[in-house]
Amino acid sequence: MAASGAGIAEAVRGRARGLPDALLYCRSSDYHHVTPRNHPANTLKSWGHPNYRMATSRQTRDRAAELRTELSRHIRLYHVLSQPEITDAEYDALMRELQSLEAEHSELQTPDSPTQRIGAPPASGFEEVTHTVPLLSLSNVFGPDDLSAWHRRITEFLEIDRFDMVCEVKIDGLAIALTYEDGVLVRGATRGDGVTGEDVTANIRTIKSIPLRLEGGDYPPRLEVRGEIYFPKTAFDAFNEERVANGLPPYMNPRNSASGSLRQLDSRETAKRPLAGWMYSIGWFEADGDLLPSTHSGRLEALTRWGFKVNPWTRSAASLEAVEKAHADALSGRDGLGYQIDGMVIKVDDIGYQDRLGFVGREPRWATAYKFPPEQVTAILDEIRVSVGRTGALTPYAYFEEGVHVGGVVVHQASLHNEQDIRRKGIAAGQRVIVQRAGDVIPQVVGPAPGETPRDDYTLPDMCPVCGEAVLHDEDEAVVRCVNGRCPVQSQRLIEHFAGRGSMDIEGLGEKMAVILFNEKLVGDVADLYTLGGHREKLIEMERLGEISVDNLLAGIEASKSQPLSRLLSGLGILHVGGENAELLAGRFGSLKGLQDATGDDLTAIDGVGPRIAASVVDWFSHEGNQQIVDKLIAAGVDPREEMREPEDLPWTGLRFVVTGRMESYSRREAQAKIKSLGGTVSSTVSGKTSFVVVGAEPGSKYDKAVRLEVPILDEAAFLQKLDKEEGAS
Ligand SMILES: [Zn+2]
Structure with missing residues (x-):
């Protein structure tokens, strides 16, 4: 029985540092079964030498591996398949054995070891994780009309008559992304804002229905699996009973508790909460030639095979009637489920169709959530x-x-x-x-x-x-308005909105403070906030405001200067500009001035920005009062820059296309989406400003007009070639 090379080298180094020869004995000892008090391992441990590291016998390593496999199997039998084979006591004994082995030989502790499920000591915070592929949100449908409109958009986009769908229950939990390398869980991240989440790997490892190592061998070498973490209902009730018994207030809802539990800095706390997870998709994967199933339903089967818990309530549907039936079943069965659901998710089954359908804004075209009535x-x-x-x-x-x-x-x-x-x-x-x-x-x-x-x-x-x-x-408008131009409330509300969570997030500046600042004539518009520092003494002298709260407020205002442009845009209160729209605008124009200079055409060229939003933006920036606010903000140093998707970055920026006639490879909408994704604009009428007219079969009058105006014409083959060239280059 020989120790590993590394073990011997370590032992020899130990001896060189003055540790006794006894260390070398352990390389042939098999003390994991019997570790007598006088065993050299124990003697050495008591010395507490910082460089001490035990060499490990092969038998020990083998036993640890065996325990890992056995424990993983039992965890899966219990938590995924609900078919336990051993008692809790037997399970605990195996777990303790592995723990003690790992405690003595830290090199035996692998990232997929079941002991990792017990949790690790507290972290000081979570690392940020930028998702390789963003976690998107879903559009919603609320009834049969919405549903058939969604279905029609897809058949029209793809120019097909029908397509298969998969219906899944929509778990009211917390979305996560799990990365596996060579079958081992290496990272678990929260959804966060969809682009950036938090690294909660240590906490994810405590959730026993999530495999630390995948089963089977047909998984890609690198892949990301997505799903939902939830707090099972009965466990939630029991957890609350215990809290109440300990004099703590009960939690209000399982979803928030799942979120709170997964974001515990001390993963040992997470381990105490019986969280579970359903996995429902593959976010991305890397493989050489090994292709995954080409349908969503096939991929769900693969996830099951690899050891994930995939919700058994999954239905295939080929028609809207079948979707409605599934929805009714899910609704009537919701109370019998052990977890909360708030609707059903409908996905296009064919992955090729999914790829072609792509996204609009941050929502995939190929899936939607069919919500339950409230x-x-x-x-x-x-x-x-x-x-x-x-x-x-x-x-x-x-x-x-x-x-x-x-x-x-x-x-x-x-x-x-x-x-x-x-x-x-x-x-x-x-x-x-x-x-x-x-x-x-x-x-x-x-x-x-x-x-x-x-x-x-x-x-x-x-x-x-x-x-x-x-x-x-x-x-006419069915609205009652205060039209007093000097009514303080509108300015106050805007200041409050500007400082709000979704905007500049200035702590200490809520409704009351906005009213005070406005009434004291310290702040007339949002830009005045950034010169408030000059009134520090006056603020402190004011009723109800102490020095500390004033300094906190000023610090909060100062800190808000580093908020991203999208939040600043949301805060300005431009009609229809907030959240996702603000992000789209910020990403394209990069700065306040950049957006100010944008024309209506520049704005509508963005996929996801329609004429209503464009008009509202142009209108807002054309008011002199608003221009002054912009100038004051910039002068005060509130001028966040967003990394622009530079117009030059997109190969077709500035080019105007008109698409007419029927093509073989793409539907008209699909072709238009392609053009927009490369930065081009699409218009419905041919004019002297048109760069290209894309002509399919039976084109009609637009073709004649293009000929008359001598606008360059692309037939389908030429269009595809041009598209290929650009997409290949990017
Ligand atoms: Zn009023």
Whole structure:
């Protein structure tokens, strides 16, 4: 029995450093079965020498490997297949044996060892992970009409009559991405914002239904598997009971608890929570020639074969009727499942179709979420309150003193839309009303609860609740507005919005602070925030504001200068510009000035930006007051730059295409999407500005016009060649 080369070398080095010869004995000892008190290993350990490292016998290594395999198998039998073969006590004994082996021989501790599931000591924070392929969000459909529109968009895009779909339940959990190299889990990351997530590998390893090593041999050498982590319902209830017994408040909903559990800095804490995971797709893979199945359903089977837990509730559907049937089944069966679901996901089964369909914005065209109807509860409506928005519109909302439990959260406010809507539904303060909430949307009051007498006498106040001026009833728009140009609320709301979570995220600058700053005439518009430092003394002298809170506020404002451009754009309150649109604009124009100089055509050239958004952006920047805000922001150093997808980077930027006639290889929409993806713009009419007219079979009048105007014409072959050249180059 010989020690490994490394073991001997280590032992020899140990001797050279003055450790006794006893160290060398262990290379032929087999002490993992019997480790007597006087064994050299124990003697050495007690010396606590920092350089001490035990050489490991082959038998020990073999036993460790055997234990790893056995334990992994039992974990899978229990957590994935629900077919345990041994008792918990037997399992624990095996685990303890492996733990003690690894404790003595740290080199035996592999990243796929089942002991890693127990958790590691706390980390100081999570590393950021940039996803190789972004984790996208899904579009939603809410009923048969939406669904058939989604289906039609696909058949039109691909110019096909039918396609197969796969329906899966939509788990209300937390999306994750797991990277495997040579079958070993090397990284687990949260979705984060879809582009950047957090490295939670140590925590992922504690989730026993996730394989640390893949089964079988037909997996690609590198791949990323995606799925959803969730807190099983019964485990959640038991977990809460224990919390309450320990005098801790119970958690409100399993989804948030799953998220909190997965983001524990101490993975030993995560290990105590019985999280589980369903895997549902392959994000990306690298393989030499080894191709994965060409259908989504085939890939789900592969995931199962490799040891992943794949949700058994998965249906193939070839027609919309079959999808509707599956949706109805999922809805009626949801309460019997051991986990929360909030709808069904429908995917195009053919991966080739998926690739051709691609994405629009951050949503794949080839999948959608078919949501369930929202949860409804009843509650006493204490008061109908009125808020005044950024545009001066008076908006009524419901207020619930005690709070209402709905859709997994407690809410105190719910939307009431507008005055007419309240009257039409017969809602009044003091009634018991129906409140509903679906997903992350704001809860709504649907109407009076059964048994309540509807009342149709609600009216909005005649005076602005903020400035006291008479309001204007705009019958056409069904909106009541405060039109007082000096009504402070609009500016205040904009400041509040600018500082909000989705925008510049300035801590300490909420509604109250926005009102104070505005009323004290310290801040008239959002750009004034960045000169607030000059008023530090005045702020400190003001009522209710201490030195610490003032300095925190100023530090928060200063820090916000480094927020990305997309957030700054969201914060400016440009109509229709926020979230994804703001990111699209920031990515294309790179700076405030860049966007300011953009024309309507520049804007609509972006895939995902329509004429409505373009008009709103151009309109906003054309106002002198807004131009001053932009200048003030830049002068104050608020001028974030985004790495631009430089127009020059895209080969067809500046080129205008018109597509006409029928092509063999692409549908018209697909061809248009290709052109846009290379930076070109697509227009519907041929003019002197048109760069190319792409002509398929039976082209019609656009072709004649192109000939007349001497616009270059590309037939299908020429278009494909041009496309190939550019796509090959990028
Ligand atoms: Zn007002």
